[in-house]
Amino acid sequence: MLRSPMLKNGLRVKPHKLQNREEKMSKETPLWEVFIRPRNGLSHKHCGSLHAADEVMALQAARDTYTRRGEGLSIWVVPSKSIFASDPDQAAENFEPGVDKVYRHPTFYDIPEEVGHM
Amino acid sequence: MSVALFNALLELGDDHLILGHRVSEWCGHAPLLEEDLAMPNMALDNIGASRNIYTYAGEVEGKGRDEDQLAYLRLDREYKNCLLVERPNEDFAHTMLKQLYFSAFMEPYWQAALSSSDETIRGIAGKAVKEMAYHIRHAGEWVIRLGDGTEESAKRMKEAVEELTPYVEELFVMSADAQECADDGILPDREALRAQWNQTVANIFDQALLELPEVKYPQLGGRTGHHGEEMGFLLAELQYVQRAYPGMSW
Numbered sequence: 066m067l068r069s070p071m072l073k074n075g076l077r078v079k080p081h082k083l084q085n086r087e088e089k090m091s092k093e094t095p096l097w098e099v100f101i102r103p104r105n106g107l108s109h110k111h112c113g114s115l116h117a118a119d120e121v122m123a124l125q126a127a128r129d130t131y132t133r134r135g136e137g138l139s140i141w142v143v144p145s146k147s148i149f150a151s152d153p154d155q156a157a158e159n160f161e162p163g164v165d166k167v168y169r170h171p172t173f174y175d176i177p178e179e180v181g182h183m
Numbered sequence: 184m185s186v187a188l189f190n191a192l193l194e195l196g197d198d199h200l201i202l203g204h205r206v207s208e209w210c211g212h213a214p215l216l217e218e219d220l221a222m223p224n225m226a227l228d229n230i231g232a233s234r235n236i237y238t239y240a241g242e243v244e245g246k247g248r249d250e251d252q253l254a255y256l257r258l259d260r261e262y263k264n265c266l267l268v269e270r271p272n273e274d275f276a277h278t279m280l281k282q283l284y285f286s287a288f289m290e291p292y293w294q295a296a297l298s299s300s301d302e303t304i305r306g307i308a309g310k311a312v313k314e315m316a317y318h319i320r321h322a323g324e325w326v327i328r329l330g331d332g333t334e335e336s337a338k339r340m341k342e343a344v345e346e347l348t349p350y351v352e353e354l355f356v357m358s359a360d361a362q363e364c365a366d367d368g369i370l371p372d373r374e375a376l377r378a379q380w381n382q383t384v385a386n387i388f389d390q391a392l393l394e395l396p397e398v399k400y401p402q403l404g405g406r407t408g409h410h411g412e413e414m415g416f417l418l419a420e421l422q423y424v425q426r427a428y429p430g431m432s433w
Binding site for chain 2: 094115116117118121122125126129130133
């Protein structure tokens with residue numbers, strides 16, 4: 066007999082054992098978001114996430130995981146729990162009103178030739 | 184001179200190759216994905232250094248032996264690595280402490296080798312010194328967290344210190360060959376690096392709540408080819424491909 070997944074607050078509840086292991090892991094080695102600046106003059110870009118016990122270990126893990134091929138000159142790590150994300154359900158009200166307002170793009174100016182590439 | 188330099192280079196090259204191989208044994212077995220990348224990184228740093236050292240040793244010897252022949256086609260008694268680097272990995276405490284002990288010695292060693300009278304040595308040192316500085320930091324942070332961690336991790340860290348510290352002395356021992364190279368300003372004097380090693384390790388042990396035990400009977404013998412039982416198993420794995428398919432290359 067097929068059983069429907071147990072739902073709790075709209076999320077599928079994981080089997081107990083797995084859930085315990087994940088809880089233990091995120092408590093002892095929480096998740097960090099990694100940002101790398103590839104070159105001077107560019108901004109840090111998000112490039113992934115990792116598990117680490119604290120900020121020092123997170124920086125080292127980021128160095129070993131994301132800069133093995135000369136990708137960067139600087140690393141930031143941020144606890145994932147410190148990041149607040151917009152709600153995908155609000156994407157329409159957040160972003161669609163900007164789509165049809167072409168006058169917000171600076172494309173109605175004639176750029177003098179002397180200015181060159183902008 | 185060239186015989187002394189060749190032998191002294193083998194001491195250095197063998198230390199890096201054997202430790203690199205030991206660390207590589209963790210590949211695919213580390214407790215975290217992040218560490219599973221960090222360990223082979225460190226292993227490859229060590230093996231990379233050994234390749235440069237062997238290549239130069241082959242040139243110095245002048246008998247046409249290349250890095251592969253020196254790395255894979257010698258018998259166990261011909262390896263001159265110190266006993267510390269061949270010790271088994273056991274657990275994370277042993278592995279990280281071994282890495283710390285070795286890199287805390289090699290960082291000032293390569294630093295001193297930057298002013299060698301030999302251009303190739305200066306080149307090898309320039310690359311290795313940065314890698315060793317990182318190994319000290321990485322292994323050191325683990326030693327601190329395990330030493331000042333849970334009851335279990337602190338116990339394991341103390342056991343590793345008890346077991347591995349007697350092997351440290353051999354890092355400072357000057358063979359006749361190494362002495363000849365030091366007298367000629369080609370390679371650093373190992374004896375002179377004691378204070379720096381002690382300081383690096385003391386700083387970390389202080390935070391790790393560990394104490395460096397007094398060693399009455401240091402474990403020596405690797406430099407003269409007297410290795411432990413584990414070395415044979417290590418070489419069997421390390422040399423297997425070249426022994427089974429002589430002259431094979433990637």
